[in-house]
Structures are given as C-alpha cells and as structure tokens.
Amino acid sequence: MNESKTLRLGIRKYPYIPPRSEWISQPYVIGIHCGDWHWAADKYREWCNSWMRKPRIPDWLKDFDGWYGLGFHRLFRNNIGFKDIPMLFEEARRIGFNHIQFWGQMVGDTCCYRFYYPNPFLGSIDEFKDGIRYVRERGGHIGFYYNIQAFDPTLPNLPSEYLNKIPKDIPIPDWRxxxxxxxxxxxxxxxVQYPNEEIHDGYRIMCLCSRGWRKYLKYWIIEKYLKEYGVNAAYIDQVFSPPVTYCFNFKHGHRHHGDTVRCRVSFIKEIVEEATRIDPDFIIAIEGNGDAIGQYAHLHLYTSFSTQTRYPCPEVFSYTFPDYIIIDGFANPWSQQAMQNYYPDIKREWSEKDVLNRVYLLGYRFDITLYDRLGLEEEFTKYLMDVVKLRKRIKKYQYDSRFIDDIGVVDKPRHVEVKLFINRSRKFLLINYLDNRSIPENFDIKLDLGKIGIDRIVNAKIFSLNYEGDVEIIDDDMIKVPDTGSRIGSIICTFR
Ligand SMILES: [Zn+2]
Structure with missing residues (x-):
C-alpha cells in the first residue's frame, strides 16, 4: 500500500525457458473482497479440496497431546546416554506425555549432524534398541532427528575418536x-547452507529429485531406525521451514529447476507410504508447514515463537488447513522479541509460561523441547503439568473440532484473546481464551451467532487450570467468563 492508496501485489515465478522454446504462465486468480483474510483462505481451501487428498492420521496421533523433546548432545554432559531412554520416557509420562523425541542421537556432538549412525559414545546399539523397545512395550512413541536437505562435504572424514567405532557394515557417506x-x-x-556458521564452509543442500540422496535418507529412516532399531516416529528437519532452493543439475532427472519442491513432496509421500506399510502407526513429523506436503506428513512442527518470526500469524495456516495437526513450542528457541511480535501493544517481560499459554490457545500440541531435562520440581514444569492436565480435560472437544479463529467474536476486552473451534459434527462450540491483561479478571464475550451458523447458545461450561463450572449466558449470545485465577481456559457451549 503506498501514498496513493493503491495496493501493489506481485507473484514471482522463475520460468525455465531453454533456447528456442516458449513458456506459458499458469492461470492466476485475483479476488476482490471487502473484509479480512478468512475469505481468501476459504477460497484457497476450496481449491485445495478440489484436488488434494487429506492426510491419513493414525488414531493415536489424533489423541496426542505433545512430546518431550531432548537433545543427547546436551544430556551427554550429564553422562546420560542410550541406557537412560527408559528413565527419560518415564519422565515424559510424569509430565503427561506418551511421546519422546530426541535430537543429537547421531555421530558428532551437535543436535543435528548429517550422518545418522547412533553415536557410539552415547552407548551401544543394543542399549539403543533396548531403550526403544522399552518405550514401545509401554505403548509409547519414540522418534529421532534427520535432516531432509543438508550434507557435510567433509564426509567421510570423521573426528579421530570415531576411528574403529563405526561397524564395517555401516556405509559412511562420501562427498566424492x-x-x-x-x-x-x-x-x-x-x-551452501550457513556458510559463515559451520566449522567449515557450510553444508551442501542436496536435491530431493536425486535418487542417491533419497536412498541415503531412506536407508537411515526406514532400513535402520524403523526396521532394525524399532522406532515408531521420525522428525525430519527443514522440510518446509526454510525456503526450498532450486537446482540446475538436470542429471537428477528433473525437467525444471523449481522441481525441487515437487520432489520434496513426493519424497515425503514415498517415505510415508513405505514406512506405514511396515508399521501403520508410524508417523513423520516435519519442520514447517506446507499445503501440498500436508497431504502426506502427519505432524507439522510450527516453531512460531522462534527468533526469525517477525509477523506471527499461525492462524492463517491453521484456518486454511484445519485437518493438519500442528505442534508448537520450544524446539527452535523462543525469544522476547518473538513474543513482542505477537503482542506489540503489551509491554512486559515474557516467560516460557506465556509460550505455553499461546500453544494452548491455538489448540496446538505441545512441543516441550528445552533439550535439557526438566526438573520435576521447577516452577515451569509444574505449570506445564497443570496446562497439560487442563488440555487432557478438554481434549475430547479440542481434537474433534475445527479451528474457525475469531470469526463471530463481536466483542471482548483488549488483551484477551479468544479463539473458536466448531465441533466437526456440529455438536458443540469450543472457545479457548488467553487473558493477557496485567491482572486477569471477569470478562464478557459477545458473539455474532449467525456468522457461526448457530441460533442460540443453550448452555456453557468453563474449564480452567483449577476450576470447572457452569457459565452464565445473557441474551443467548453473551458469555460471562468468571475470573478463575487462570490466564487460560476453555468454554464448551452447546447450541441450537
Ligand atoms: Zn537437482
């Protein structure tokens, strides 16, 4: 928007036009709408529904509350290794989770090295498998880290301490x-990725159209971790989080330099199909969100609080794709600035509790990846356990509902956020709230029921951290929310 009050909109394409050939653009559609972005999201969803399939989500994941994420690269300092997986899983269960997700399990001393042999300095392969079996025998879920695109060009050279530590039958990938x-x-x-941050001149970005690279990832994720070690989940980093770069090496079999995106989607499709043939309950979690990739990926790690988030609005993706399951929280470290970007009008020091509150508000699953263990007596852990308990009390409503953002909310106090979810069978309306005022107190929510397709609210019940009770309704559409001493809560409304 400029001074002449005109809006300029551009869409950039990178056509590939070899000599003596021509290029014809795909059709573009421009809609003019007097209102906000929800209308555009509705139109986009309609178009997606005309050709995209829905992800096949195993039942356990529909019911999943979140994961306890740990980094072996950090735990190692405390002498924790593969033999401690059972203890860490029990810690997850005490917090309220049935899923444990590890970073840094591989060779090297970082979260995210690109050669995935389980680090021999963390324990033996038998200890690794025993830990995984322990989790699975108790109905738990366990996943490890892989990266979809980056490779270390100094391989096969490994630090000297790994000499004779990698079994002969494990191929060490070779840049040549x-x-x-x-x-x-x-x-x-x-x-090149991160040219100035790595110890050498940066990882190389690999092409997902290349069969050799796909084979490498499948060897680790399917042949080793799933079939041999027995895991039942995988987290694949950077799938759709950084922009996908293009590739001009046409020997990979792609016809166009932008096909790297298509190949990334087809790779996730392929790996999901192969893995779920072996274990129908196996899931792939990806970093980032994507429309097309969400047809296949089971779980999207949003990282909406990370430092690079300048204009956060995860509502757009959730509203457009209400069937995609999102997990959000701490894996990419949160920052004061990111929270300030969420709440530009509120000046206060933000804490990890505020991150949790926001994950609760949006109905996302909790990503509790502080990489180190949580002290069970720490104040944050206690708060987390209370929030997870609250989620469990309302989850049968939360996970069976469709996010409709704040459509139909006519009035509520400034600095109180209200998000609506409509039950998929239209049996109830779920309202999550987050009271960000300096001192929470009673408030009213006024709804325009016509916008939600409801005649009148019949009754409403509130669930907060330490309270549960009926809520007063005025004139069929105004909800009197009592102060229950909790910044977050949920109201379940039955309606006609
Ligand atoms: Zn390529």
Whole structure:
C-alpha cells in the first residue's frame, strides 16, 4: 500500500525457458473482497479440496497431546546416554506425555549432524534398541532427528575418536559420491547452507529429485531406525521451514529447476507410504508447514515463537488447513522479541509460561523441547503439568473440532484473546481464551451467532487450570467468563 492508496501485489515465478522454446504462465486468480483474510483462505481451501487428498492420521496421533523433546548432545554432559531412554520416557509420562523425541542421537556432538549412525559414545546399539523397545512395550512413541536437505562435504572424514567405532557394515557417506546428488546454482556452484556458521564452509543442500540422496535418507529412516532399531516416529528437519532452493543439475532427472519442491513432496509421500506399510502407526513429523506436503506428513512442527518470526500469524495456516495437526513450542528457541511480535501493544517481560499459554490457545500440541531435562520440581514444569492436565480435560472437544479463529467474536476486552473451534459434527462450540491483561479478571464475550451458523447458545461450561463450572449466558449470545485465577481456559457451549 503506498501514498496513493493503491495496493501493489506481485507473484514471482522463475520460468525455465531453454533456447528456442516458449513458456506459458499458469492461470492466476485475483479476488476482490471487502473484509479480512478468512475469505481468501476459504477460497484457497476450496481449491485445495478440489484436488488434494487429506492426510491419513493414525488414531493415536489424533489423541496426542505433545512430546518431550531432548537433545543427547546436551544430556551427554550429564553422562546420560542410550541406557537412560527408559528413565527419560518415564519422565515424559510424569509430565503427561506418551511421546519422546530426541535430537543429537547421531555421530558428532551437535543436535543435528548429517550422518545418522547412533553415536557410539552415547552407548551401544543394543542399549539403543533396548531403550526403544522399552518405550514401545509401554505403548509409547519414540522418534529421532534427520535432516531432509543438508550434507557435510567433509564426509567421510570423521573426528579421530570415531576411528574403529563405526561397524564395517555401516556405509559412511562420501562427498566424492554425494556431490552428484547436490543442488547446483545456475552458475554450476553448490548451494551452501550457513556458510559463515559451520566449522567449515557450510553444508551442501542436496536435491530431493536425486535418487542417491533419497536412498541415503531412506536407508537411515526406514532400513535402520524403523526396521532394525524399532522406532515408531521420525522428525525430519527443514522440510518446509526454510525456503526450498532450486537446482540446475538436470542429471537428477528433473525437467525444471523449481522441481525441487515437487520432489520434496513426493519424497515425503514415498517415505510415508513405505514406512506405514511396515508399521501403520508410524508417523513423520516435519519442520514447517506446507499445503501440498500436508497431504502426506502427519505432524507439522510450527516453531512460531522462534527468533526469525517477525509477523506471527499461525492462524492463517491453521484456518486454511484445519485437518493438519500442528505442534508448537520450544524446539527452535523462543525469544522476547518473538513474543513482542505477537503482542506489540503489551509491554512486559515474557516467560516460557506465556509460550505455553499461546500453544494452548491455538489448540496446538505441545512441543516441550528445552533439550535439557526438566526438573520435576521447577516452577515451569509444574505449570506445564497443570496446562497439560487442563488440555487432557478438554481434549475430547479440542481434537474433534475445527479451528474457525475469531470469526463471530463481536466483542471482548483488549488483551484477551479468544479463539473458536466448531465441533466437526456440529455438536458443540469450543472457545479457548488467553487473558493477557496485567491482572486477569471477569470478562464478557459477545458473539455474532449467525456468522457461526448457530441460533442460540443453550448452555456453557468453563474449564480452567483449577476450576470447572457452569457459565452464565445473557441474551443467548453473551458469555460471562468468571475470573478463575487462570490466564487460560476453555468454554464448551452447546447450541441450537
Ligand atoms: Zn537437482
């Protein structure tokens, strides 16, 4: 929008036009609407529904509250290794989770190295498998870390302490072979990740259209971790979080430099199909969100609080794709600035509790990845356990509902956030609230029921951290929310 009050809108395409050929644009549609973005999201969803399939979500994941995320690279300092997986899983269960997700299980001393052999300095393969079996025998879920796109060009060289530590039958990937699978810029150079941050000149971005790279990832995720070690979940980093870069190495079999996106989607499709043939309950969690990739990926790690989030509005994705399951929280460290971006009009020091409150508000699953163990006596852990308990009390409503954002909310106090969810069978309306005022107190929510397709609210019940009770309704559409000493809560309304 500029001074002449005109809005300029651009869509950038990178057509590939070899000599003596031509290019014709795909059709574009522009809609003019007097209102907010929800209308555009409705139109986009309609179009997606005309050709995209819905993800096949196993029943246990529909009921999933979140994961306890840990980093072996951090735990190692406290002498914790694979033999301690059962203890860590029991810790997860005390918090209220049945899912444990690890970073840093692989060779190297970071969260996210690209050679996935379980680090021999963390324990033996038998200890690793025993830990996984312990979790599975108790009906739990356990996943580890992989990266979809990055490779270390110094491989097969490993630090000297790994000499004779990697079994002979484990192939150590070799850049002299893997460079054939790497993405190339238009000038023939490699696509480099974090050139100034890594110990060398940066990881290389690999092309998902390349069969060799797909084979490498499938070897680790399916052949080793799923079939041999016995895991039942996988977290794949950077799938749709950073922008997907293009590739000019047409030896990978793609016809267009932008096909890297299509190949990424088809890879997730392929790996989900193969993994769920072996274990129908196996899930793939990805970093980031995507429309097309959400047809196959089971769980989206949103990371909406991470430092690079300048204009957070996860509502847009949730509202457009209400069938996609989102987990959000701490895996990419949150910051004061990110919280300030969420609440530009509120000046106060934010805490981890505020991150949790917001995850609760949006109905997301909890990503509790502080990488270190949580002290069960710490104040944050106690608060977390209370929030998870509250979620469990209302989950049969939460997970069976469709996010409709704040459509129909006519009035509520400033700094109180209200999000609505309509039951998929239209049996109830769920309202989550977050009171961000300096001192929470009673408030009213006034609804325009016509916008939600409801005649009148018949009754309403409130659930907060330490309270449960009936709520007064005025004139069929105004909800009197009592102060229950809790910033977050949920109201379940039955309606006609
Ligand atoms: Zn390529």
């Amino acid at each position: 072979e893997f460079r054939k699978y790497a993405q190339r810029q238009f000038d023939g150079s490699y696509v």
